[in-house]
Amino acid sequence: MIAEIPMEHGLLIAAVLFCLGLLGLLVRRNLIIMLISVEIMLNAAGLAFIVAGAHWGQPDGQVMFIFILTMAAAEVAVGLAVILQFYWKHHSLDADLASTMKG
Amino acid sequence: MTVAFYITAAIALLTTMRVVTHTNAVHALLYFVISLLSVALMFYLIGAPFVAALEVIIYAGAIMVLFLFVIMMLNVGEEHARQERDWLSRRFWAGPGVLCAALLAITAWVIIETAHPSVGHEVVGARDVGASLFGPYLIAVQLAALLLLGGLVGASHLRRHDRRTPLRTDGGKGGES
Numbered sequence: 651m652i653a654e655i656p657m658e659h660g661l662l663i664a665a666v667l668f669c670l671g672l673l674g675l676l677v678r679r680n681l682i683i684m685l686i687s688v689e690i691m692l693n694a695a696g697l698a699f700i701v702a703g704a705h706w707g708q709p710d711g712q713v714m715f716i717f718i719l720t721m722a723a724a725e726v727a728v729g730l731a732v733i734l735q736f737y738w739k740h741h742s743l744d745a746d747l748a749s750t751m752k753g
Numbered sequence: 754m755t756v757a758f759y760i761t762a763a764i765a766l767l768t769t770m771r772v773v774t775h776t777n778a779v780h781a782l783l784y785f786v787i788s789l790l791s792v793a794l795m796f797y798l799i800g801a802p803f804v805a806a807l808e809v810i811i812y813a814g815a816i817m818v819l820f821l822f823v824i825m826m827l828n829v830g831e832e833h834a835r836q837e838r839d840w841l842s843r844r845f846w847a848g849p850g851v852l853c854a855a856l857l858a859i860t861a862w863v864i865i866e867t868a869h870p871s872v873g874h875e876v877v878g879a880r881d882v883g884a885s886l887f888g889p890y891l892i893a894v895q896l897a898a899l900l901l902l903g904g905l906v907g908a909s910h911l912r913r914h915d916r917r918t919p920l921r922t923d924g925g926k927g928g929e930s
Binding site: 652653654655656657658659660661662663665666667669670671672673674676677678679680682683685686687689690693697700701703704705707708709710711712713715716717719720721722723724725726727728730731732733734735737742743744 | 754755757758759762765766769770772773778781782785788789792795796798799800801803804807808811812815816819820823824826827829833836837840841845846849850852853854856857860861864865869870871872873874875876877881882884885886890893897900901903904905907908909910911912
């Protein structure tokens with residue numbers, strides 16, 4: 651139950667996912683979807699690590715993915731807390747409203 | 754099994770595209786859950802079953818449920834969806850789309866020019882990952898624990914609701930607070 655694929659296909663899928671996340675981060679103005687786009691980019695980076703680790707048959711790529719997972723969890727916790735504060739202040743999720751905050 | 758890999762890759766790409774273009778935040782989040790599940794299946798197929806399980810349990814389970822709770826707590830209504838549709842016009846997509854396409858083209862060119870070996874010869878299971886995690890990467894594990902503690906303290910500090918109306922009603926002088 652194991653699929654043998656060329657390495658560049660896995661890396662290309664990771665690159666496309668990363669660029670989709672970057673596009674979402676640049677285009678969208680909804681703060682929650684911007685945070686989801688950051689998660690897409692982190693997940694794509696993890697996929698690249700797993701593909702590279704599977705090539706050499708070593709567990710290091712999976713270890714790096716576990717660290718990415720940890721960082722994503724911490725980032726989501728803090729980011730969602732900031733978004734909640736922002737929503738209570740402005741009653742909107744428009745990222746452009748953040749430019750009105752002073753200090 | 755190679756066919757299954759490409760099918761799940763196609764599902765991941767399509768659902769991720771829907772995440773980026775959808776106006777309703779809850780629907781976008783559910784599409785992202787499908788994308789995460791298909792990426793987990795890709796992990797399993799190239800020989801990383803432990804990480805596939807972690808992706809389903811932590812990413813698609815815990816982190817996405819956190820997102821879902823926050824979206825439902827904010828209770829974003831229909832007028833926000835209309836506003837989102839206004840923001841998703843073509844002139845906002847043109848510039849970033851061209852830039853991202855150029856970046857993707859360069860990255861794809863580099864990948865195709867350099868990498869040619871194949872992946873997925875053997876399964877690297879939880880035993881190897883654990884031995885590596887608590888062997889050479891022990892310091893990094895402790896730093897990750899510190900990072901999670903920082904995230905916990907930061908989140909619990911930031912989420913306090915700052916009340917605009919003062920709690921004291923005795924004119925601001927005297928009394929015990």
